[in-house]
Amino acid sequence: MKLNRVLIYGMGLMGGSLSLAIRELDPKAEIIAVVRSEKSKESIQKKKLADLVYTLAETKNVNWNGYDFVVFSTPVASLLEIIPSLPKSGETIFIDLGSTKQTIIDAVDLHFGDKEHNYISTHPICGSEQAGPEASIPNLYQDKLCILTKPKRGSEKTLELVKQFWENIGSWTINMDAKSHDETLAYVSHLPHVVSTILVNVAGNNKTTMEQVSSIAKPITGGGFRDMSRIAGSNAEMWTSIFKENQYFLQNSIDEFIKQLTEFRNLLDGNSELDDSKIHSIWDLALKQKETIQKTK
Amino acid sequence: MKLNRVLIYGMGLMGGSLSLAIRELDPKAEIIAVVRSEKSKESIQKKKLADLVYTLAETKNVNWNGYDFVVFSTPVASLLEIIPSLPKSGETIFIDLGSTKQTIIDAVDLHFGDKEHNYISTHPICGSEQAGPEASIPNLYQDKLCILTKPKRGSEKTLELVKQFWENIGSWTINMDAKSHDETLAYVSHLPHVVSTILVNVAGNNKTTMEQVSSIAKPITGGGFRDMSRIAGSNAEMWTSIFKENQYFLQNSIDEFIKQLTEFRNLLDGNSELDDSKIHSIWDLALKQKETIQKTK
The missing domain is CATH 3.40.50.720 (NAD(P)-binding Rossmann-like Domain)
Known part of the structure; x- marks a missing residue:
């Protein structure tokens, strides 16, 4: 060129x-x-x-x-x-x-x-x-x-x-092709940005959490929260523009996220005989798929 | 001692x-x-x-x-x-x-x-x-x-x-106190682990994404997905035990997460005149709260 x-x-x-x-x-x-x-x-x-x-x-x-x-x-x-x-x-x-x-x-x-x-x-x-x-x-x-x-x-x-x-x-x-791009990126990029941002706002909306946060000079969060919130709230203008262009696939990915999260939530029924095997299989699946997606195995 | x-x-x-x-x-x-x-x-x-x-x-x-x-x-x-x-x-x-x-x-x-x-x-x-x-x-x-x-x-x-x-x-x-501990940790630790795990499974459940993933030898994900999935699926036994002990607060935190995510989802109505200002305010709030929680400002 x-x-x-x-x-x-x-x-x-x-x-x-x-x-x-x-x-x-x-x-x-x-x-x-x-x-x-x-x-x-x-x-x-x-x-x-x-x-x-x-x-x-x-x-x-x-x-x-x-x-x-x-x-x-x-x-x-x-x-x-x-x-x-x-x-x-x-x-x-x-x-x-x-x-x-x-x-x-x-x-x-x-x-x-x-x-x-x-x-x-x-x-x-x-x-x-x-x-x-x-x-x-x-x-x-x-x-x-x-x-x-x-x-x-x-x-x-x-x-x-x-x-x-x-x-x-x-x-x-x-x-x-354009469709595969927009659909794939909804799942591996756009949805993660939404989820990170909402996660911070959910913690920020909890009175007890914010009282504890304000009671000491050091952060009470560990590496998990730090990693999960790194991309939260970044570059509002750019992301609003991306969401606007990819509403259909982003909405689908959110719907699937809410579906799976609701299924997990419903395993927590206050019963101490909680179904371990179901949680284990969700966790094992994630571990396997993470390796596949990130090509670490 | x-x-x-x-x-x-x-x-x-x-x-x-x-x-x-x-x-x-x-x-x-x-x-x-x-x-x-x-x-x-x-x-x-x-x-x-x-x-x-x-x-x-x-x-x-x-x-x-x-x-x-x-x-x-x-x-x-x-x-x-x-x-x-x-x-x-x-x-x-x-x-x-x-x-x-x-x-x-x-x-x-x-x-x-x-x-x-x-x-x-x-x-x-x-x-x-x-x-x-x-x-x-x-x-x-x-x-x-x-x-x-x-x-x-x-x-x-x-x-x-x-x-x-x-x-x-x-x-x-x-x-x-015990209640403040369990409630706060639900938001800054337990919920993030659940969300990370579900996020991987949602991507893994999308056919197009997994077709694209398998079409090349290198990962198609960037730093956002990598950070957001780091804790996914880790230590199933330990987390199942934690969830069992903290069902009430974890469930509350998931409910609030689903509520806020649904509100965001409903902003995406397929209209190109999407309400920018609402997305901006969600993003700005996250940025501010992230700084407060992580004591970076």
Whole structure:
């Protein structure tokens, strides 16, 4: 893939880190950034994350075909407004870093119709509680998964180039259709964020717990609560946008969670002859599935 | 507190680590262990975690008053069977490391009646996914919280000695009545373990997720899922015992969790005009409460 002129449209932690990774790959790449706020522009200039940086206000009509490679690193909702304005011809390769895929793929398919094109949707899995370009690091994508989703008429050759690009910066890749992506991510990413957040609010809502918490200077929680709450409440704006795009699968995953939790709850009937074997089988299943999902065995 | 002769009744990770900590505190302490299995006995002998070690089968009537300090590190259910046989006079100080308190305190209060005694219930918060005496480490209790629960007629002087003991091995202490302990721990420890386990099983039950998982050699999950599933399915026997002792508060905490999760779920009505402000306020609350609970601000 040619990287002579690269446009990173939206530059927070992910766009900024991608810029650093591209520079390591090709030190001659000219990187142009477009951002929403003056504050971001200043951070990017200070950290030298791009050769040129413009705010949206300074950007009227982008000449998309003036770039070899355009990376959209904006919230999905903004991206959906841009897609209908993309050129239907030219050599520019377009990718996005969107956390959900179906609405993006639908918009791309609709816009390009039957015409073959160079837009490939991608999703590098490398969340962080940190945000903003100032948190950028060159190895954010090292040894991480990047999911590739090809629109109906996206070129196979472009898919291959985009795959190579991600592998060149140290990620490993997998192809997934939009539905499989959004459904899988609901279970392994979106639901965990919801559950972590609710868990903190449930503890926070218990009077006794909060009285005990406030009675000493040190935390009363151990490693379990600390790990389970690490992602709670992080990045409200980003997550609201993700939930909006993935309501159907997230709702399904929540319904299944409530179902299984209710079944567990109903084992606790106040009887000291509680059915050990049922709890053991829930626990054993989790241990086995955790190993399968995380590939630790 | 005198530590010339110490009995650690039940020696897994916690009892074994306590033995190592006591040896650092008082190298002359003679430590005797009682364990259930031959396998534990061998591990303890191999790691030299006690001067003498007996299996339950080799132990008939324990002469409790022959020790300065007796530490019960057995499941609560076994402890409840031992308490009625404890001597009602003598200088021996008794503690346990039980994860729930109400049933223990009730049994102690019932056994000793109006007689002042030297039994103090304690709960060091230092969980680990590891178990068994072979995992013992001398600094398990360093910089950890130990909760102290005094039975009705437990001696104030003994409470002070027990408090000093824990602080001498590096823990910080807090006094909590049994009800506050069990209720608080339901929210900051027991519920998180349930939620982590169910979360893994919900992902494991989704066909699409498991198809994607099995399609590549690397994990498709990021740090969020990894942290949220760390404690899933661990130590089934111990947790079943804890749930049994704390059914009432655990059930309350699950009910509140389901309530808040259902409220969140109902915000997702398939409408792209999803109420951002409600999600933001749930997220902001979690962020604030997380800081309060973990004392990070």
